[in-house]
Amino acid sequence: MRKILILFSLFAFVNSSASQNLSIVSVGEATLEKDNIYLENPYYKGWISKENKKIIAKLVKLIRNDFSYYKNRFLVFPKKYKNYSSKSSVVESVNYVAWAKKETNLLVKIDFSSSVRKEEGLRYIARIHSINEKKVIKELQGTLFKKDWRKEGHYLSNRIFHSITGKKSIFNSKVIFVSDATSTGSGKKRVTRKELYVVDFDGANRKRITHHGGIVISPAISPKGDKLIYSLIKKGKGEKRIELYLLDLVTKKKQVLSRRKGLNSGGIFFPNGQDIFLTLSNLGNAEIYAMNIASKNIRKVTSHYASDVDPSINSDGSMMTFLSNRSGKAHIYTLDPSGKEKAVKRISFVGMFNATPRFSPDGKEIVFSSWLDNRFDLFKINPDGTGLSRLTKDFGSNESPSFSNDGEFIVFSSQRIISKYRAVQNIYLMDRDGEVVGPVVKDFGNCLSPRWTESFMGF
Amino acid sequence: MYFQDGLVPYARWSFFIHFLLALSIIFIPRLLDLGRETHQITKVISAIRVDVVAMPKHTILELKKLSAQASAGKRDEISPKNIGPKYLKKGKGKSLKDLLKGEASKSLSIKSKKGKKSRVKKGKYNKELGKLILQGNKISKGWAIVGDTRAMVLDEFEKYVAALPDYVRANWKLPAHLIKKDLNCRIQIFIGNKGELKKVKLFKSSGNSEYDKKAIEAVRETSFPIPSNKVRERAERGQILLGFPL
Secondary structure (H helix, E strand, O other): OHHHHHHHHHHHHHHHHHOOEEEEEEOOOOEEOOEEEEEOOOEEEOOOOHHHHHHHHHHHHHHHHHHHOOOOOEEEEOOOOOOOOOOOOOOOOOOHHHHHHOOOOEEEEEEEEEOOOHHHOEEEEEEEEEOOOOEEEEEEEEEEOOOOHHHHHHHHHHHHHHHHHOOOOOOOOEEEEEEOOOOEOOHHHOEOOEEEEEEEOOOOOOEEOOOOOOEEEEEEEOOOOOEEEEEEEEEOOOOEEEEEEEEEOOOOOEEEEEOOOOOEEEEEEOOOOOEEEEEEOOOOOOEEEEEEOOOOOEEEOOOOOOOEEEEEEOOOOOOEEEEEOOOOOOEEEEEEOOOOOEEEEEOOOOOOOEEEEEEOOOOOOEEEEEEEOOEEEEEEEOOOOOOOEEOOOOOOEEEEEEEOOOOOEEEEEEEEEOOOOOEEEEEEEEEOOOOEEEEEEOOOOOEEEEEEEOOOOOO | OOOOOOOHHHHHHHHHHHHHHHHHHHHHHHHHOOOOOOOEEEEEEEEEEOOOOOOOOOEHHHHHHHHHHHHHHOOOOEOHHHOOOOOOOOOOOOOHHHHHHHHHHHHHHHHHOOOOHHHOOOOHHHHHHHHHHHOOOOOEEEEEEOOOOOOOOOOHHHHHHHHHHHHHHHHOEEOHHHHOOOOOEEEEEEEOOOOOEEEEEEEEOOOOHHHHHHHHHHHHOOOOOOEOHHHHHHHHOOOEEEEEOO
C-alpha cells in the first residue's frame, strides 16, 4: 500500500507542475529594421573617357538620391557625397566580416566598361552583396547611354530596390500637374492660362503636355500611362463651358469626350483603361457617370438630389469613393460602381468641408483634404470609415493628394500666402505618415492638381 | 472483513492493475506527444475604442513622437486606479464650492511651473497623451479578450498583460529578409516588483535563431511598467507570455 501512496503523490506532483496558468498577449507585427546600404565608388574596366566618367558620377549620385527617398527603409552610405572617382580597375573581393563590423547590411558595387563602338554606350554590372548572408544576392547588367543617363539611372535604382525588397519602387514614376506658368500680365490685365505638365518624381525632366492657351483642370492618366483625360474651361459669349478631353499620349491625338451643358469634369480612369468616370451636370444636378471611351455611351452611377463629384476608384474597380453634400455638408462616401446608387455608404462624419478623396493603390486607405483652421489639410481614412488620421499641419494649405504607385508616398499641392495679393502654390512629396520629403515642383507659377503615374508614354 | 481471506490478494492485484491503467491513460499520451503544451494559456489583447467627434488636431507624426516618448518614459503602476475618470473626493465639512476651489488652485500651481523645464517629469508625456485622447483622436481605452469577440471585463493581471505590447512594440524590429517570412515565437517573461526584467525564457521557438534573438532583444530593451500588488506574484512567477507576433 505504501508503494501505491508514493505513486499517488508522484502523480499529483507531476500534474500540478505541468498545468501552469499563463497569459499570452500578441506584440503584433514587427516594424522593418532599416538597412544600411553602402554605394561604393564605381569601378572602371579598361579606358573610360573623361566625359563618360562625369556621366557615371552623375548616375551614382542619382541612385544615391533615389534611395534617400525611402528614409524609413534605408540609410544610405557613405553619408557625405563626394564626387565619385575610380576606385580600381579590378573589382575587389568583398571582406564580409569587415563590412559587418561597419554595420553595413547591403553593399552595391558597380563596374563600368566601354563598348568597342561609341554608339553602343557604356556597359555596367551592378552587384548587390548581402553582408549578413555573405553573398551576392543579385547581379544586374545594362547599358548606359549619355542622352538617357537619368532614365537608365532610375531604371537601375528600381532594379536594385526590387532585388532587395521584392517590391517596385517609385523611381520610374512621374507626376503630371497643372501650372499657370504661361499666364501673362498682372493685376486686371492678367491673362490666366493653365496647362498640363509632366515631371519625374524627383522634380527633374519637366515637360509641357498641352498647348490650349486656356485653363486646363482635373487631369487623370490611364493605368498604362498611354491616355490622358482633362477638362478645359472655355469662355464663350455669356457662358463658361467645361469640356472633357482625351489625349492619346502615343499618337498625340486629342479629342473631345464630352461637351454637354454644364460640368464635364473630374474624370478618372477605370482600372481597365477603357472606361472612365466623370461628373456631368447637364440635367441640372452634378452626378457621377461611367463612360466607355470608344462608344462614349454613359451610365448613371450616382442619382441623388444632392451634388456628387470627385470620384476615385480602387485598383480592382470594386469600390468608388466620392464627395457628396447629401448630408448637408461636403462629406466622403463610398459605393459599388457596378450599379446605380449601389451600396452607398457615408464614411466621413466630421470636418467642415472635405474634398478630393483618393484611394491608395492597395485600396486600404483614402487620402483627402479637409478645411480646418482656415486652410485645407490632408487626412487619411479607411474605406470603412475607421482610422481617421491627420497628415499635415502648419504647412500651408494642402490639397489634391495623390498616392504614389507603391502607396508609400503622397504628392500634393501646397499653397502659401506671401502677401495680401500674392500666394504661391507648389507641389510637394511626403511619406504615407505625413513626413514631408521635399518639393517636386517649386517656383514654376502656381502648380496644382498633381497626379502620380508609374508609367507615362510618349514624352 | 468484506472479503474472504482467499479474495484479499485478488482485490489488491485488481486495485493495483486498475491504478496502473489509470496512470497509463494519463501519462502515455503525454509521453507520445512531447511537443504538446501542458500549460493552460489564456489569450489577452488590448482594445482601443475610438469615437470620432472632430477632425484630429494632431498629425500621425506628432502622435508617434508622443507615443514613443511616453513609452520610453512611462513606468507608472498599472492598476484600476490609473484607468478611468478621477472623481473629486468629498471631504468632511467641505462643500462642493470648497472642492472646486481646491481643484482650481491645483491647476494654477501647474501653470506656475510651466517655465521650469527641469522639473518636468517623465510622466508629462502620459498627460499629453491623455489630452490627445480628449481632442478627438482617441476617446477611451478599453480592454477585451480574444476568443470571445464580445468585450469582457479583464482582471487586474490581464489588464497588466494587455498593456505590455505598447511597451515592447517600439523595440520589435526585423530586417527585411526576416519580415517576409511567416515566423512565430513566444517569450516567457519574469518581471520583478519594480518592473525590472528578471528572466527571459524562449517558450516556443520560431525555428529561426535570428528571429528568436530579435524577439528576445526587443524584450530586453523594454522598460516594463511596475506591477501592482495584486499582479506582482504572477508577474514574478513568469505567468506572462509575449507572442511575436502571437
